[in-house]
Amino acid sequence: MKLTAAAKGTFAIAPTPFHDDGRIDEASIDRLVDFYAEAGCDGITVLGIMGEAPKLDAAESEQVAVRFAKRAKNLQIIVGVSAPGFATMRSLALKSMDAGAAGVMIAPPPSLRTDDQITGYFKQAQEAIGTDIPWVLQDYPLTLSVQFTPAVIRKIVMDSPSCVMLKHEDWPGLEKISGLRGFQKDGSLRPLSILCGNGGLFLDFEMERGADGAMTGYAFPEMLVDVVKLSQAGKRDAAHDLFDAHLPLVRYEQQPGAGLAVRKYVLQKRGAIASSAQRKPASGISGAAKAEVDYLLSRVARYDARANLQPRATAAE
Amino acid sequence: MKLTAAAKGTFAIAPTPFHDDGRIDEASIDRLVDFYAEAGCDGITVLGIMGEAPKLDAAESEQVAVRFAKRAKNLQIIVGVSAPGFATMRSLALKSMDAGAAGVMIAPPPSLRTDDQITGYFKQAQEAIGTDIPWVLQDYPLTLSVQFTPAVIRKIVMDSPSCVMLKHEDWPGLEKISGLRGFQKDGSLRPLSILCGNGGLFLDFEMERGADGAMTGYAFPEMLVDVVKLSQAGKRDAAHDLFDAHLPLVRYEQQPGAGLAVRKYVLQKRGAIASSAQRKPASGISGAAKAEVDYLLSRVARYDARANLQPRATAAE
């Protein structure tokens, strides 16, 4: 089923699992898909920044996208197709859709500066992939160094009928969500799904500002799923209580560069992937950092038993 | 008393209080100093990024530095003297020390790239202010876009005997603290005070990695003071419990650009400053954001009564 502007819920940003020697670990892709499904996710986004996409060659990117899509069943798969050139973008987009992906995601190249450069780029990107592939606009200035105003996002969306979702991860970003929802109220912007990234650091309030859900790689997607549902059900305090219990770990994972090592470490502990290996260049995780993560897990587990991966640690409380 | 490498504890980063019409509010400077003293701070850093320093002209910068220094009594005052040129830096440094400041703080200009450019700049900066003024090196890549390796910090410190403190706010930054403390263990780096900024977002673990305290502008400096003390006393769980209770608000304040409006809003609520006005260009705070902050305060207050600024909100829990 193709992605539409009505998409809601939680899409996990998946890492790409590697064997310790750097080869793609296809069995772990399957386990990861099942893990996200069991956690209650609605979709999975693969080959994003967290997915180490630039470290794969073209054949490997296709291999990963296809494997995720084949295993997905009821989950929608979104494939990151950002690339330095449109030929590569188009090629991966077509192959992903053929394999059953629900849509693709496109981030801006870091060189874009002016509003015209930005809107021009995405117009050309859509021409490259064609109008029949639903796509997600990624707005992540912290990492991508490109700044979209709400009006620029509106123009991109209104120029491209197949743009159905915003991956919102501006920081700060709460007023941006309110601004976009305001555009829809005044009739100047058509329906658009807004899922929130930036590690989930502001998911609690993003939902209250009008987001439709989460799209991020936190290693306990169950929390994202529940916070989104509680918030949608109007259970404000309960949503914040759960969110706040996880926030110390959410924050620890959201360290630029280093965060991926933390996530792979936790996902491995949880059995979702076989190895926490990354391809070079990579930030590792020190012994001190592992101990800090273990301690944080034990603290989260006091509130949320699903984080109880370390029997002794909780006993020590 | 001049700043030394033995400095410990909590230094508040102070905003510059303005009247609603943009004039400097000297009475609020006095109240702010008293507020930080009552909160248990050991020092105050003025005219930093959060202090809107670049928005003051030279005479106003001197006026602010002097007013803080005169009121400070037992608190050590550090004056941010970062400037596009060394003449301005020197001038403000000398006047601040004459007025009783304990030291000055210097951030790198954003254009620096190579290791040699960085170490060369700070060598010239120290020549500009002279060797008898203790100074703090500010390491804040997120905002300043200059990246120091631990080895570069070591070289800067070893080249300049009057560099006595690092304002650590790299992100991620935990391994950097461990690295610097490791240099001291192997004898290649002399004693250096490390106080942590970056909004306090990692203060809990930074203390455990060897930091000497906090230097940031969180609007509840009492929390910083207590977490530093609990951590120094080895009360790990208690330190994290208090820290985690505040983390949702800490995180909300640490939004680039928007954070200052939040801090001034809370400080005004707490009576520490008369107006939350900022000089242009400034990010404001919307009604929605104010309500979010009020809600966060009410939640913090469930654990830490000092955050109870809104009787009705807590009653509603």
Added chain:
Amino acid sequence: MKLTAAAKGTFAIAPTPFHDDGRIDEASIDRLVDFYAEAGCDGITVLGIMGEAPKLDAAESEQVAVRFAKRAKNLQIIVGVSAPGFATMRSLALKSMDAGAAGVMIAPPPSLRTDDQITGYFKQAQEAIGTDIPWVLQDYPLTLSVQFTPAVIRKIVMDSPSCVMLKHEDWPGLEKISGLRGFQKDGSLRPLSILCGNGGLFLDFEMERGADGAMTGYAFPEMLVDVVKLSQAGKRDAAHDLFDAHLPLVRYEQQPGAGLAVRKYVLQKRGAIASSAQRKPASGISGAAKAEVDYLLSRVARYDARANLQPRATAAE
């Protein structure tokens, strides 16, 4: 006489002359003004990037601006008032105009990215200096890293009636001049003087695209004056012949960072300033570079006798 949108001709970008020990050399300011007057310049721009403006403190900036303005007589003085904050900008603008300056010049801070940030900044800048001070918009992405589209320039100009001139130094920039002149033809942009910088590297064609003259710091302003006049008189080949004869040296001077040392070296050789000293941080000029400049001068002198500063070198031809 205040600057207007009818300004034409050549405005020299002046360096700030220092004594060897770094003090401002006021006598050389007077000589420099006379030198530019004799070269046929219509105005002088002081305290620009080339004028080492950020290296002066507030009192020195005022001192330099006033000294240039007092000596200027028939030349219009434009004072660079770019500053990290509006208080400093306003203060220097008012003092400069009081001393007889014709207008001021404002460059964007490097942090500006989106079109709205840019237009918003200049609106606030104009509010800061007041509507009665004519000002020049500096568009220099190579150094300032801010990119203006022609439509953004139009908006800035139309929002601020006192913006009378564009210092054009985008690179590439020829189509931008054509675009702005096109806006004027279609009635969407009011009259605006366009003077060209970027070291003069494209002055030959910039004039043909509709520029009103030059505003740059080439150490032979006589060439700029003549090329502008020849071009305005429709003597295309003659303009290019003169320009091309100087281009090897123009190019040599237009090396980022290093160029100022070259210009001060040549200006000292020509007797316009007493010392080629720069304040720190500064790029020096090596012996090899001096010899290269001398060789270039000797080559220019074969076509333009005014460059004959080295009798022996020309004899060697």
Added chain:
Amino acid sequence: MKLTAAAKGTFAIAPTPFHDDGRIDEASIDRLVDFYAEAGCDGITVLGIMGEAPKLDAAESEQVAVRFAKRAKNLQIIVGVSAPGFATMRSLALKSMDAGAAGVMIAPPPSLRTDDQITGYFKQAQEAIGTDIPWVLQDYPLTLSVQFTPAVIRKIVMDSPSCVMLKHEDWPGLEKISGLRGFQKDGSLRPLSILCGNGGLFLDFEMERGADGAMTGYAFPEMLVDVVKLSQAGKRDAAHDLFDAHLPLVRYEQQPGAGLAVRKYVLQKRGAIASSAQRKPASGISGAAKAEVDYLLSRVARYDARANLQPRATAAE
């Protein structure tokens, strides 16, 4: 024959020829190779920035590299293999060498900042391609925004025995060449070929500072070949005379972004490629710009008859 540190002369940076509809034009690749051979070039560098490399997908990159290599005969082919990830880099490097390339060229990703990040990256890059493929280090801060000090270049070269050449295009860059040659004199740097890019804008003096030749895309490679030879033969004035005659056009071609359109326009006029088409995103060339290039050609032709592509223009002189 593999590339060695003894390489000298002129390596043309080749554009990638496309048909008007964006397909790769293989016949024009053959013509281009013959054109560069007839111009006296010693080698050709393909799939560089000017070669629109990021706009090709993986299969196309291989296709282009192989086609150039097959046609090359006596010319050495260097293939740009810069890529966001090492898997892609390795894959293209191996395929290029199999097809007969003499070596590969690697540019840094724009995110690198500290000296350690830079040297670490190139160590990993060499591991990725293996130690038996000679490679060229590209130093182009203007476009790539990464700054190498001479000491960092030395470390990269000394760490990687297969690094045999520097593509020097820092700006300013003359002192850097002198610095590197100085390292060789003091024995701290092993032999290294230095070929100069940056559009050839400083080739005249770069040769005098110790460069071994040119590696750039100027549409009259004959000039580069002759200036390199004249300079190597010690004929200083003759080298400069020829260089200066071309400089107005060299400068026009060296406009960031726009320059490629100019080069393809001239190469098409010269019959070296069938179409001047670029893939999107691309800067076009306006009618005004074409007329300016034609005028510049006519002026170069007064000195160098090889630029006489427009009989009437020269007759009009």
